[in-house]
Amino acid sequence: MTPKEFFDKVVEMRRCQKEYLKNKRQIDLRISKQIEREVDEEIERVQKILHDKQNPQLFLTMVNMKILDLPLKAKWYEMIESGNKKEEYREIKKYWIGRLAKCGGRNSYEKTGFYCKKGICFSCITRGNGFHPKEYTHVRFRFGYTKRTMLFELESITIGVGNTNWGAPDNECVFILKLGKCIKKNESKDSTEFQPKNS
Structure with a gap:
């Protein structure tokens, strides 16, 4: 996921969350929960990359x-x-x-x-x-x-x-x-x- 795609997903998630608080529509809640899972997965993926980079030997091995x-x-x-x-x-x-x-x-x-x-x-x-x-x-x-x-x-x-x-x-x-x-x-x-x- 690119930084722009990540940003757009967070914006859409917040929009759906606000819509749900305003109108209590289940569709908004479902969409926001789905996007929230995708955002969490991307955060986990990036954290893993950062962790691997902090271990130079493992990171260089993975790259090669x-x-x-x-x-x-x-x-x-x-x-x-x-x-x-x-x-x-x-x-x-x-x-x-x-x-x-x-x-x-x-x-x-x-x-x-x-x-x-x-x-x-x-x-x-x-x-x-x-x-x-x-x-x-x-x-x-x-x-x-x-x-x-x-x-x-x-x-x-x-x-x-x-x-x-x-x-x-x-x-x-x-x-x-x-x-x-x-x-x-x-x-x-x-x-x-x-x-x-x-x-």
């Missing part, structure tokens, strides 16, 4: 991170959070090739020095060049689409057969995201508001 953001269903999020799941998996399909492969599925040897045959990442392996992942340093898991998150070091992105107990398909190659240590967790107060279903 290349973070992959992934929402997870409750079961997998909680397994990773507990330390029982050390890898996360994604199918080798066009969308994930675009997000995880350095070539994005649109590569030529002349441009990058390695081949990728129409986004089929197995060709990188069979040609002997190895798989070329994007250069992410960390992965941030989100509990569904809530504000509850945890940030991990990302040790590697490879292709192989994963652990079926950790959600990998049986005898099928997938992208394997190998996790390092947990850097930080953000336990949001409203993390259960849009809690993802287990599957």
Whole structure:
């Protein structure tokens, strides 16, 4: 949120509050409460940034991170959070090739020095060049689409057969995201508001 947007929200909040005091209309109260929540969230966000800046080592580390953001269903999020799941998996399909492969599925040897045959990442392996992942340093898991998150070091992105107990398909190659240590967790107060279903 920009400073101007923040200012406009505060002005609108105060207008609705005054209207409610004057006319006692529930619509004004509801709108003012909604804007108040947005204002509080922005204040919390800025305070967090200021806190991180006061810790130069943490702030510089955060600035230099290349973070992959992934929402997870409750079961997998909680397994990773507990330390029982050390890898996360994604199918080798066009969308994930675009997000995880350095070539994005649109590569030529002349441009990058390695081949990728129409986004089929197995060709990188069979040609002997190895798989070329994007250069992410960390992965941030989100509990569904809530504000509850945890940030991990990302040790590697490879292709192989994963652990079926950790959600990998049986005898099928997938992208394997190998996790390092947990850097930080953000336990949001409203993390259960849009809690993802287990599957």
